[in-house]
Amino acid sequence: xxxxxxxxxALLRAHRxxxxxxxxxxxxxxxxxxxxDLDIRRGEIVALVxxxxxxxxxxARTLLGLVxxxxxxxxxDGRPLEYSGRSLKAxxxxxxxxxxxxxxxxxxxxxxxxxxxxxxxxHGHRGDEQxxxxxxxxxxxxxxxxxxxxxxxxxxxGGQRQRVVIAGALVLEPELLVADEPVASLxxxxxxxxxxxxxxxxxxxxxxxxxxxHDLGLAWNIADRVAVMYxxxxxxxxxxxxxxxxxxxxxxxxxxxxxxxAPGDPVVLTGEPPDPSRVPSGCRFHARCQILAGGEAExxxxxxACRTRDPGVLTGDDTAQVACxxxxxx
Amino acid sequence: MSLLxxxxxxxxxxxxxxxxxxxxxxxxxxQKLGIAxxxxxxxxxxALALLRLLPAGARVGGEILLDxxxxxxxxxxxxxxxxxxxASIVFQGAMHSLNPVHRIGDQIAEPVLLHGRATxxxxxxxxxxxxxxxxxxAxxxxxxxxxxxGGQRQRVMIAMALxxxxxxxxxxxxxxALDVMIQAQILRLIEQLVADQDVGLMMISHDLAVLADTCxxxxxxxxxxxxxxxxxxxxxxxxxxxYARALSDAFPRIGDPSSRFAPRGLPGDPPDPSALPSGCTFxxxxxxxxxxCTTEDQHLREAGTAWRAACVRIGxxxxxDAGPAxxxxxxxxxGETTGPGKEARPRTP
Numbered sequence: 001x002x003x004x005x006x007x008x009x010a011l012l013r014a015h016r017x018x019x020x021x022x023x024x025x026x027x028x029x030x031x032x033x034x035x036x037d038l039d040i041r042r043g044e045i046v047a048l049v050x051x052x053x054x055x056x057x058x059x060a061r062t063l064l065g066l067v068x069x070x071x072x073x074x075x076x077d078g079r080p081l082e083y084s085g086r087s088l089k090a091x092x093x094x095x096x097x098x099x100x101x102x103x104x105x106x107x108x109x110x111x112x113x114x115x116x117x118x119x120x121x122x123h124g125h126r127g128d129e130q131x132x133x134x135x136x137x138x139x140x141x142x143x144x145x146x147x148x149x150x151x152x153x154x155x156x157x158g159g160q161r162q163r164v165v166i167a168g169a170l171v172l173e174p175e176l177l178v179a180d181e182p183v184a185s186l187x188x189x190x191x192x193x194x195x196x197x198x199x200x201x202x203x204x205x206x207x208x209x210x211x212x213x214h215d216l217g218l219a220w221n222i223a224d225r226v227a228v229m230y231x232x233x234x235x236x237x238x239x240x241x242x243x244x245x246x247x248x249x250x251x252x253x254x255x256x257x258x259x260x261x262a263p264g265d266p267v268v269l270t271g272e273p274p275d276p277s278r279v280p281s282g283c284r285f286h287a288r289c290q291i292l293a294g295g296e297a298e299x300x301x302x303x304x305a306c307r308t309r310d311p312g313v314l315t316g317d318d319t320a321q322v323a324c325x326x327x328x329x330x
Numbered sequence: 331m332s333l334l335x336x337x338x339x340x341x342x343x344x345x346x347x348x349x350x351x352x353x354x355x356x357x358x359x360x361q362k363l364g365i366a367x368x369x370x371x372x373x374x375x376x377a378l379a380l381l382r383l384l385p386a387g388a389r390v391g392g393e394i395l396l397d398x399x400x401x402x403x404x405x406x407x408x409x410x411x412x413x414x415x416x417a418s419i420v421f422q423g424a425m426h427s428l429n430p431v432h433r434i435g436d437q438i439a440e441p442v443l444l445h446g447r448a449t450x451x452x453x454x455x456x457x458x459x460x461x462x463x464x465x466x467x468a469x470x471x472x473x474x475x476x477x478x479x480g481g482q483r484q485r486v487m488i489a490m491a492l493x494x495x496x497x498x499x500x501x502x503x504x505x506x507a508l509d510v511m512i513q514a515q516i517l518r519l520i521e522q523l524v525a526d527q528d529v530g531l532m533m534i535s536h537d538l539a540v541l542a543d544t545c546x547x548x549x550x551x552x553x554x555x556x557x558x559x560x561x562x563x564x565x566x567x568x569x570x571x572x573y574a575r576a577l578s579d580a581f582p583r584i585g586d587p588s589s590r591f592a593p594r595g596l597p598g599d600p601p602d603p604s605a606l607p608s609g610c611t612f613x614x615x616x617x618x619x620x621x622x623c624t625t626e627d628q629h630l631r632e633a634g635t636a637w638r639a640a641c642v643r644i645g646x647x648x649x650x651d652a653g654p655a656x657x658x659x660x661x662x663x664x665g666e667t668t669g670p671g672k673e674a675r676p677r678t679p
Contacts, residue, residue, distance in 0.1 A: 051509040157599035187368040188580035192595020258514035260543035
C-alpha cells in the first residue's frame with residue numbers, strides 16, 4: 001500500500017498520446033485522441049470530462065494499455081508501458097478498471113465471491129484468497145462481507161453491484177483506478193454513496209483515480225483536478241475550483257452555463273461536435289465558438305489565429321492551463 | 331376543467347408489485363409538471379397508465395380524466411383515438427423506440443395517416459414540417475435512425491409526439507442518455523414547443539435540478555406515491571420531505587463549497603415494490619425518522635401555499651424550521667451498506 005503523500009512526480013503519465021483509427025474505404029483516419037499530455041500523481045483524483053465522442057474513453061483505454069497509441073507513449077511509475085502480454089498483465093495488477101454499468105460487467109452466473117476472486121486467480125495470488133476477497137468487499141462498503149459471498153448479481157441492488165465491481169478492482173491492491181462513468185447508471189440517491197466510497201479509498205489507501213465522465217457535478221464532488229476534452233484534445237485543465245468556478249475556455253464556459261441553476265445566461269451551442277476524422281483547422285473549437293461568433297475574438301485581435309493556428313498541446317501537470325487564443329490574449 | 335386530472339390512481343402488476351399506490355395529480359393546459367423519482371418509484375408506470383399502455387394483467391384503479399373524460403373507462407376505439415391526438419408520449423431511449431428499418435419520415439407520418447388526418451402526400455409534407463419544427467432539415471426525413479445522432483433521434487421522437495397536435499405531452503426521461511449540451515438543446519426545444527402550442531407537459535426524470543429548471547410544478551415520487559408536490563423552485567430549493575431533499579442534494583451545485591469533496595447520497599436502496607416497508611415507506615432510509623414512522627403511514631399534508639408533503643414532521647417543527655431533513659444524526663456512515671438484498675434494513679446497524 002502506498003502512503004498518500006502528495007508527490008510531485010506522476011504515477012501515470014501520458015505524453016503526446018495520439019490514437020487514430022483507420023478510416024474505412026479510403027476515408028481519413030479518425031483522430032480519436034489527437035495529442036494529449038496528462039499526469040496523474042499518487043493519491044490524486046483527476047476527472048476527465050467531455051461529451052460523447054470527444055475521445056475520453058479512448059484515452060482511458062490507452063492509459064490502461066488496452067489500446068496502443070499510434071504516437072506518443074504512456075509511462076507508469078517512471079517506466080514506459082510495454083505492450084507484451086506479460087508486462088501488460090503485471091501492469092493491470094497495478095492499474096484497475098471500474099466499468100460503467102455494473103449489470104453488464106458482472107457475470108450473472110458468478111457469485112459475488114467468484115466475481116471478486118477472479119482477478120486473484122488470474123494473477124496467481126498465493127495468500128489467503130478468502131481473506132483477500134473479504135477485505136476487498138468490506139473496503140468497498142459491503143459489510144459484513146461473508147453475507148455477500150454466495151449472492152448472485154440479480155440479488156443485489158444497483159448500488160451494491162457497483163460496489164462488487166469496485167471490490168473486484170480493489171482486490172489486487174492496485175495503485176490507480178480508472179473509472180469510466182462510475183455512477184452514470186445508478187440512482188441519484190445511490191450516486192453520492194459510491195462517490196463517497198471513491199473519496200474514502202483515496203484517503204485510506206492513497207489510491208489515485210482517473211474518473212472519466214460527462215458529469216461536471218461529479219468532478220466538483222470528488223476530483224482534485226479536471227481536464228476538459230474536446231475532439232481529441234484537452235482544451236482546459238487545472239484545479240477543480242479554478243476550472244469549474246472561473247472557466248477560461250469558451251467550451252468549458254458553455255458546458256457550465258447550460259447546467260441547471262448555473263448563473264447567467266445559458267450558452268447553448270448549436271449542432272454537435274464535429275467528426276474526429278474531420279478535425280477543423282486552427283483551433284478545433286472555432287466553428288462552434290461563441291466568442292469567435294460573437295466578435296469578441298475579433299476585438300481581441302485573435303480571430304485570424306483562431307481560424308488558422310492550432311493553440312497547441314497543454315502540459316499534463318497540475319497548473320491551470322487553457323488552449324485558447326482568446327483566453328491567452330486576455 | 332383541468333387538462334389532466336389523476337385521482338387515486340393505483341397500479342398493481344401481475345406479480346403483485348404495487349407500482350403506483352394512490353396518486354393524485356392535476357395539470358392545466360400550457361403548464362409543465364415534473365415528476366421526479368428513482369427507478370422503481372412508479373413514475374414510468376404512471377406515464378404508461380395515462381394512455382393505457384400497461385401490460386395485460388396489471389390492475390389499474392382510480393380515475394384519469396383527460397379533458398374531463400376518464401381514460402380508464404374508455405372503449406378501445408376511443409383509447410386509440412386519444413393516443414397521439416389527445417396525449418402522446420416521448421419515451422426514453424430514442425434508439426430503442428424508433429424502428430431501425432423504417433425511414434424516420436415514414437415513422438413520423440404513420441400516426442398522421444392512422445388518425446386519417448391526411449393523405450399519404452399530405453402526411454409526408456407534415457413530417458417535413460414537423461422535422462423543421464424540431465430543428466432538423468426536412469430532407470432528413472429519408473434518413474434511417476442509425477444515421478442520426480442521439481440528440482437528433484430524440485428530436486425525431488418529439489416530432490412524432492407532436493404529429494397529431496396532442497393536448498398533452500408526456501416526456502419520460504427525454505434527455506437521460508444525452509450529453510449536457512444536447513440536453514440543453516432538447517430542453518429548450520420542449521419548452522419552446524409547450525409555450526407556442528399551449529399544450530400541457532408532464533416531464534419525468536430522476537434529475538430534480540433539470541425538472542426544477544424546466545417545469546412550473548414538481549411532484550416527487552417514492553415507492554408508488556407522491557411524497558411532495560409544489561411549486562418547482564420551492565420544492566427543489568427547500569424540500570420539506572427528507573427524500574425530496576436528498577434527491578435535490580444528490581446533484582451538487584457547482585461552486586457550492588459545502589458539496590466540495592462531500593458527495594451526498596442516502597444509505598440503502600429504493601424499496602422493492604413487491605415488498606414495501608411498513609409505516610412510512612421511506613423510514614428505513616430516513617435520516618430523521620421517528621419511532622412512529624415504522625408503523626404510521628403518512629399522507630400528503632399542507633406544507634405551504636399549493637405545496638404538500640407526506641412527512642410526519644411537517645407542522646410539528648413549526649414553519650420556521652426549514653424542512654425536516656437538516657439534522658443527520660443516527661445515519662449509517664456514508665458509503666456503507668450494512669445488509670444485502672433489497673429488503674428494508676433496520677435503522678440502526
